[in-house]
Amino acid sequence: MKKNLGVVQAVFPMPVLMVAAYDEAGKVNVMNAAWGMICNSDRIALFIDEDHKTTQNLLKSKAFTVSLADRAHMDVADFFGIASGNKMPDKFERTGYTATRSAFVNAPVIEEFPVVMECELAEVVQNDSFYCIVGKIVNTAVEEAVLDEKGKVAPDRLEALVFDQFQHGYYVVGEKVGKAWNAGAALMKK
Numbered sequence: 001m002k003k004n005l006g007v008v009q010a011v012f013p014m015p016v017l018m019v020a021a022y023d024e025a026g027k028v029n030v031m032n033a034a035w036g037m038i039c040n041s042d043r044i045a046l047f048i049d050e051d052h053k054t055t056q057n058l059l060k061s062k063a064f065t066v067s068l069a070d071r072a073h074m075d076v077a078d079f080f081g082i083a084s085g086n087k088m089p090d091k092f093e094r095t096g097y098t099a100t101r102s103a104f105v106n107a108p109v110i111e112e113f114p115v116v117m118e119c120e121l122a123e124v125v126q127n128d129s130f131y132c133i134v135g136k137i138v139n140t141a142v143e144e145a146v147l148d149e150k151g152k153v154a155p156d157r158l159e160a161l162v163f164d165q166f167q168h169g170y171y172v173v174g175e176k177v178g179k180a181w182n183a184g185a186a187l188m189k190k
Contacts (some may be wrong), residue, residue, distance in 0.1 A: 013162030013171065016069040016077055019046060020099070020108045021057035028092045028099045028108045029054045030079030034163045036066070039134065044117060046133045050126075053085030055133065062121040063105035064135060067113035071172050072160040076112070078170070104139040114143040114158060 014034040035047035040090060044066055048055055057151040058064040069077035076095045083091045092099070099108035104118045119135030126132070148154040156174040163170060 009165040012164050012166065013173065015164060016161040016163050016170065017046070017170055018067040018069055018077060018110060019048070019058070019165050020067070020110055021054050021064040022061050022106065022108060023053075023057045024060060028110075029057055029085040030038060030080045030110060031055075031085070031106075031118055032069070034141055036164075042137050043122060044119060044135045044137060045125075046135070047130050048133060050131050051086070058107070058121060058133065058142055059124070060108050063102075063107040063118050064121070064133075065102060065107045065109055066117045066135070067107070067117060067157065068115040069161045070114055071161065073112050074161055074170055077161060102139075109141065114146045115153060115160075118142050134154055 007111075015036055015055055017033045017036045019031050019033050019036075023029065031048070031052055033046055033048050037045055039045040046066070050056075054064070076097060079095065083094075085091050088094075098111040100111060101107075102109050102118045105120055107118065109116050109118070116138040117135075117137045118141070119137050122131060122134045122136040124131070142153055146157040148157070155176070159172045159174055161170045162173055
C-alpha cells in the first residue's frame with residue numbers, strides 16, 4: 001500500500017552536474033546543479049536560478065562547461081553546491097582544482113572531473129514556472145581511464161554521483177542490470 005507524502009520532488013536519480021563559466025575578467029566560477037538533463041542530441045538544459053554567479057557569467061560569456069561529478073571528487077562537488085560565488089570570491093581557488101580553457105568554447109574545463117561537455121549558450125527559456133539555460137554541446141571530453149575497450153564511457157569506471165531528493169544523499173552509479181531497448185523486447189512478441 002502506498003502512503004501519500006504530498007508534494008515531493010520524487011525524481012530519482014538526479015545528476016550531479018558541475019557548471020562552470022568565466023566572468024568578464026576570466027575568473028572561474030563553478031556551481032553544483034542537480035536539475036539538468038539532455039534535451040536533444042546536442043543540447044543540455046539546466047534549470048538554475050538567474051541570480052547564481054555562474055548563471056550571470058555564462059549569460060555574459062555565452063559559453064559554459066558541464067562536468068559529471070564522481071565519487072573521487074564528491075567533497076568538492078558538494079562544496080560547489082553549498083558555497084555561493086556571489087558571497088565567496090575565492091570559491092574556486094579554495095579547492096585547489098585546476099581549470100584550463102576549453103579549445104572549443106570560452107569556458108573553463110575543470111580537469112579533475114572525468115567527463116565534460118563544452119557548450120555554447122543556445123537559448124534562455126523563462127516563464128512563470130522555470131528559468132532554463134539551454135546549451136549546445138560542441139564537444140565532450142572524457143578521461144581515458146573511464147573509457148571501455150570500445151572507447152565508450154563505462155559507468156562502472158566513471159562512478160558518477162547521483163543526488164537523491166528524498167534524503168539529500170549522494171550515490172554512485174555503476175552496476176549494469178540490463179540492456180536498454182532489449183530488456184523488454186520479449187513483451188513485443190505477445
